[in-house]
Amino acid sequence: MPDAINVSAESLETFVSGIFRHAGCSEADAADMAQCLVQTNLWGIDSHGVLRVPEYLDRFQSGAMNTAPETRTLKAGSSLEVLDADNGPGYIAARFAMSRAIELAEQGNIAAVGIINSNHCGATSLYARMALERDMIGIAMSNVAPNMVMPGGSRPITGNNPVAVAVPTFGEFPFVLDISMSTVAGGKMLVAARNGETIPLGWATDKDGRPTIDPMAGFEGFLLPMGGHKGFGLALLVDILCGVITGGSFQHHLKSMYRYPSDPSRTAHLMLVINPLVFIGKEQLKSRMGEFFETIKGSPMWDKDSEMLLPGEIEYREERERRRYGIPLPATLYDELAQIGNEMNLDAVLSLVPS
Amino acid sequence: MPDAINVSAESLETFVSGIFRHAGCSEADAADMAQCLVQTNLWGIDSHGVLRVPEYLDRFQSGAMNTAPETRTLKAGSSLEVLDADNGPGYIAARFAMSRAIELAEQGNIAAVGIINSNHCGATSLYARMALERDMIGIAMSNVAPNMVMPGGSRPITGNNPVAVAVPTFGEFPFVLDISMSTVAGGKMLVAARNGETIPLGWATDKDGRPTIDPMAGFEGFLLPMGGHKGFGLALLVDILCGVITGGSFQHHLKSMYRYPSDPSRTAHLMLVINPLVFIGKEQLKSRMGEFFETIKGSPMWDKDSEMLLPGEIEYREERERRRYGIPLPATLYDELAQIGNEMNLDAVLSLVPS
Numbered sequence: 017m018p019d020a021i022n023v024s025a026e027s028l029e030t031f032v033s034g035i036f037r038h039a040g041c042s043e044a045d046a047a048d049m050a051q052c053l054v055q056t057n058l059w060g061i062d063s064h065g066v067l068r069v070p071e072y073l074d075r076f077q078s079g080a081m082n083t084a085p086e087t088r089t090l091k092a093g094s095s096l097e098v099l100d101a102d103n104g105p106g107y108i109a110a111r112f113a114m115s116r117a118i119e120l121a122e123q124g125n126i127a128a129v130g131i132i133n134s135n136h137c138g139a140t141s142l143y144a145r146m147a148l149e150r151d152m153i154g155i156a157m158s159n160v161a162p163n164m165v166m167p168g169g170s171r172p173i174t175g176n177n178p179v180a181v182a183v184p185t186f187g188e189f190p191f192v193l194d195i196s197m198s199t200v201a202g203g204k205m206l207v208a209a210r211n212g213e214t215i216p217l218g219w220a221t222d223k224d225g226r227p228t229i230d231p232m233a234g235f236e237g238f239l240l241p242m243g244g245h246k247g248f249g250l251a252l253l254v255d256i257l258c259g260v261i262t263g264g265s266f267q268h269h270l271k272s273m274y275r276y277p278s279d280p281s282r283t284a285h286l287m288l289v290i291n292p293l294v295f296i297g298k299e300q301l302k303s304r305m306g307e308f309f310e311t312i313k314g315s316p317m318w319d320k321d322s323e324m325l326l327p328g329e330i331e332y333r334e335e336r337e338r339r340r341y342g343i344p345l346p347a348t349l350y351d352e353l354a355q356i357g358n359e360m361n362l363d364a365v366l367s368l369v370p371s
Numbered sequence: 372m373p374d375a376i377n378v379s380a381e382s383l384e385t386f387v388s389g390i391f392r393h394a395g396c397s398e399a400d401a402a403d404m405a406q407c408l409v410q411t412n413l414w415g416i417d418s419h420g421v422l423r424v425p426e427y428l429d430r431f432q433s434g435a436m437n438t439a440p441e442t443r444t445l446k447a448g449s450s451l452e453v454l455d456a457d458n459g460p461g462y463i464a465a466r467f468a469m470s471r472a473i474e475l476a477e478q479g480n481i482a483a484v485g486i487i488n489s490n491h492c493g494a495t496s497l498y499a500r501m502a503l504e505r506d507m508i509g510i511a512m513s514n515v516a517p518n519m520v521m522p523g524g525s526r527p528i529t530g531n532n533p534v535a536v537a538v539p540t541f542g543e544f545p546f547v548l549d550i551s552m553s554t555v556a557g558g559k560m561l562v563a564a565r566n567g568e569t570i571p572l573g574w575a576t577d578k579d580g581r582p583t584i585d586p587m588a589g590f591e592g593f594l595l596p597m598g599g600h601k602g603f604g605l606a607l608l609v610d611i612l613c614g615v616i617t618g619g620s621f622q623h624h625l626k627s628m629y630r631y632p633s634d635p636s637r638t639a640h641l642m643l644v645i646n647p648l649v650f651i652g653k654e655q656l657k658s659r660m661g662e663f664f665e666t667i668k669g670s671p672m673w674d675k676d677s678e679m680l681l682p683g684e685i686e687y688r689e690e691r692e693r694r695r696y697g698i699p700l701p702a703t704l705y706d707e708l709a710q711i712g713n714e715m716n717l718d719a720v721l722s723l724v725p726s
Contacts, residue, residue: 093649095450096480125451126481128645153616168677171670181608183616191611193604225673242598249548249682252667253536256546260659261508261538261647267666290483292616294448304615311622312607315526318580322523327604 021350022342027367029054031353032066034362039076040083045108052107056139057343060334061194063203064139067349071273072105072136073356078278081105081135087112090132090263095124098262099131103280106137110156114143114287118150121289128288130257132264135281136160136273140180141194141331147182147289148190151298154182155288159258159265161272161281164198164239166248170225172238174267176201177254182328184292185309186302192328197251198239205235210346235274258284342369376705377697382722384409386708387421389717394431395438400463407462411494412698415689416549418558419494422704426628427460427491428711433633436460436490442467445487445618450479453617454486458635461492465511469498469642473505476644483643485612487619490636491515491628495535496549496686502537502644503545506653509537510643514613514620516627516636519553519594521603525580527593529622531556532609537683539647540664541657547683552606553594560590565701590629613639697724 033050037043049072057065075081085104089097097116101109113131120127137143140156147154160175176198183191200219208215208231217227220234228234241247259266264284271279292301315324338344345353354366388405392398404427412420430436440459444452452471456464468486475482492498495511502509515530531553538546555574563570563586572582575589583589596602614621619639626634647656670679693699700708709721 091650093480093646096646096649098650124479125448126483128481130650153612166667166670166677166679168672168674169670169679170673173667173670173679183608183611191607193608195601195604199598242601243554244597245680246550246597247601249550252546252663252682253538253548256538256660256663257508260663261650261656263651263655266659266663291448291451294451295446295453295485295616296618300618301616304621305611308607308611308615308621312521312528315521315524315528317523318525319523322521324521324524324528325600327607 019347020344021347022344022369023350024342024367024369025054025058025339027365028057028066028343031357031362031364031366032069034364035069035073035356035360036076038360038362039073041076042084045105048111049105049107052138052142054343055142058335058338059139059331060338061139061331063201063207066345066353067203067206068136068138070352070356074277075135075273080273080278080280085109087131095120095127097129099129101131101134103133103135106135106158106283106285107142109134110137110140110143110158110285110287111146113285114146114154114156114289117287117289118147118152121152121291122150125291125294126289128286130262130264130284130286132259132262132282132284133280134283134285136283137285139194140178141182141192143285143287144180144182144194145190145192148184151184151293153184153290153292156180156285157254157258158283158285159255159270160283161270161275162268163202163272164241164248164251165221165225167240167244168225174251174255175270176239176241177251177258179250179254183305184301185305186298187306187309189328189332191305191326192331195242197241197247197254199242200239202235202239205231209235210348258286262286374702375699376702377699377724378705379697379722379724380409380413380694382720383412383421383698386712386717386719386721387424389719390424390428390711390715391431393715393717394428396431397439400460403466404460404462407493407497409698410497413690413693414494414686415693416494416686418556418562421700421708422558422561423491423493425707425711429632430490430628435628435633435635440464442486450475450482452484454484456486456489458488458490461490461513461638461640462497464489465492465495465498465513465640465642466501468640469501469509469511469644472642472644473502473507476507476646477505480646480649481644483641485617485619485639485641487614487617487637487639488635489638489640491638492640494549495533496537496547498640498642499535499537499549500545500547503539506539506648508539508645508647511535511640512609512613513638513640514610514625515638516625516630517623518557518627519596519603519606520576520580522595522599523580529606529610530625531594531596532606532613534609538660539656540660541653542661542664544683544687546660546681547686552596552602552609554597555594557590557594560586564590565703613641617641
């Protein structure tokens with residue numbers, strides 16, 4: 017990254033936690049949010065990392081997002097629950113819901129927990145991966161405010177609603193699929209705009225639904241679904257599972273934090289956990305996933321410039337690099353964060369890692 | 372359809388049932404398979420309809436597929452089970468697994484049932500829709516023998532592993548998403564070849580992994596994933612959920628019925644059922660899904676040639692038409708089926724519907 021300043025993950029986490037603490041979050045919530053954001057940067061998913069801190073801070077300060085949410089249970093049946101996030105940060109809500117889904121799956125082998133009245137929760141793989149700690153499969157999904165048009169349509173109908181799935185491999189790294197239902201995530205448009213780059217045709221449309229290569233026109237316009245009607249259908253499904261069946265908000269009842277910075281987003285998430293060790297033993301699962309991965313890695317390529325990558329592999333590699341060499345922050349972002357820290361008189365400092 | 376003969380759904384079902392009965396299937400299994408295939412034609416998904424009858428018949432006759440399978444339970448925990456299909460037809464196995472998943476979800480609100488050592492099960496929406504009869508959400512998925520390459524790869528790594536999801540709407544028609552993870556399903560290549568058409572670039576590759584427009588080269592080669600690495604990752608996930616964690620077969624352990632017509636396919640399916648009425652009441656779900664659908668249908672289009680279609684809407688419309696005007700069979704297929712019926716001395720006849 018040109019013009020980047022490498023900071024240590026530890027110092028960045030402490031620093032960001034201090035910002036959220038100063039904004040009014042509890043110590044635990046501030047630490048959890050900071051951990052989520054920095055972990056996302058460690059995986060190399062910069063579009064969902066600490067880049068977002070200023071936005072969240074604004075939302076705490078304007079009262080759009082609750083700094084002291086009290087999560088409560090709305091409906092509880094055997095292995096299925098819906099919770100109310102009390103307009104807290106999506107990171108806290110999604111972690112809470114996944115923790116509960118894991119508890120329920122430990123009792124009943126499979127469980128789903130929805131949580132409504134939440135806000136942006138960042139990379140859904142953060143929550144899917146939580147199930148790995150208990151040797152279980154985690155599925156995490158979220159709706160987002162409509163930002164995606166059906167090809168040919170003029171208005172967004174649903175969000176690019178992300179889904180992540182994590183499967184334990186008991187090997188070097190887990191299987192982690194983390195995708196949104198648009199060709200690319202909205203954050204990539206922000207990154208392209210910050211870097212002064214154009215975007216490929218097929219990523220986004222302008223405000224009228226017509227394809228564009230201008231990242232800011234795309235950011236102000238709408239996303240296009242991956243795989244045409246298939247990705248669009250999957251996005252509708254996620255909106256239904258998160259927002260419709262839970263009694264939460266869906267489609268235009270959600271409010272984008274970019275268009276409505278001072279309003280609750282009313283986001284909804286759904287977490288699903290399955291215990292695969294009911295089916296087969298741990299050693300058997302390890303050897304089967306090992307073989308599954310090896311078959312992929314050993315497959316020949318006719319395009320010698322391509323490499324066969326496993327879902328979760330880039331994140332694994334990137335984290336090793338970034339834990340060692342630091343997280344590269346664009347200078348503008350570094351300055352922005354440092355400025356916020358100054359204004360708050362934070363004790364924490366961002367430790368630079370020599371590159 | 373040029374050169375098509377319209378036959379009544381009822382007579383086609385009785386006729387196909389007679390074929391499978393003659394091949395050695397039990398009366399119930401023959402009827403169930405015929406019902407599945409004709410229902411798929413009624414939805415307009417001709418690539419997965421009675422077009423497949425000759426292939427299945429060959430597999431019964433060669434002993435590749437068991438006409439009298441005895442399904443048994445391999446593992447059973449609370450809300451999670453794995454069954455063995457005893458190399459029976461996928462239609463029978465998948466129906467059995469979904470019935471069991473529905474039973475378990477009626478007890479515990481959510482359940483997943485895998486079934487291994489199965490064969491081709493056709494359109495997975497057949498099974499997802501079964502949950503609708505109990506007002507529940509059904510998810511059905513299957514792995515298939517590797518037929519899909521990662522872009523740039525020379526060899527297929529996984530199948531285009533279909534997934535279907537059905538959500539009750541209590542309205543005119545349910546939400547039904549039925550997709551495979553390739554840009555198109557393999558059956559479309561057969562249909563194009565039968566119709567003498569070329570295929571668009573991006574559907575398939577030749578045997579070396581290079582893109583092609585020749586449907587037979589594509590059918591003999593490999594499929595390409597929808598949405599690039601996203602669809603490819605989803606296909607890997609389905610293979611893992613169906614074949615890896617269940618103790619079943621995955622990747623190249625499955626045998627394509629086209630390449631290995633005399634061998635068991637070792638296909639695996641997974642069924643997941645969720646009871647949404649734990650979360651909200653039936654009337655509330657009806658009104659929310661109604662609003663969800665209306666928002667989509669009422670959305671303006673800049674491309675006046677496009678129409679906003681709901682997942683499941685085409686199938687609903689097509690079924691109404693075909694129940695009234697008959698199922699259009701290509702003349703070659705009609706002759707092939709009639710010939711099989713003659714050789715078997717079937718009593719059943721295909722009733723023509725005047726077009």
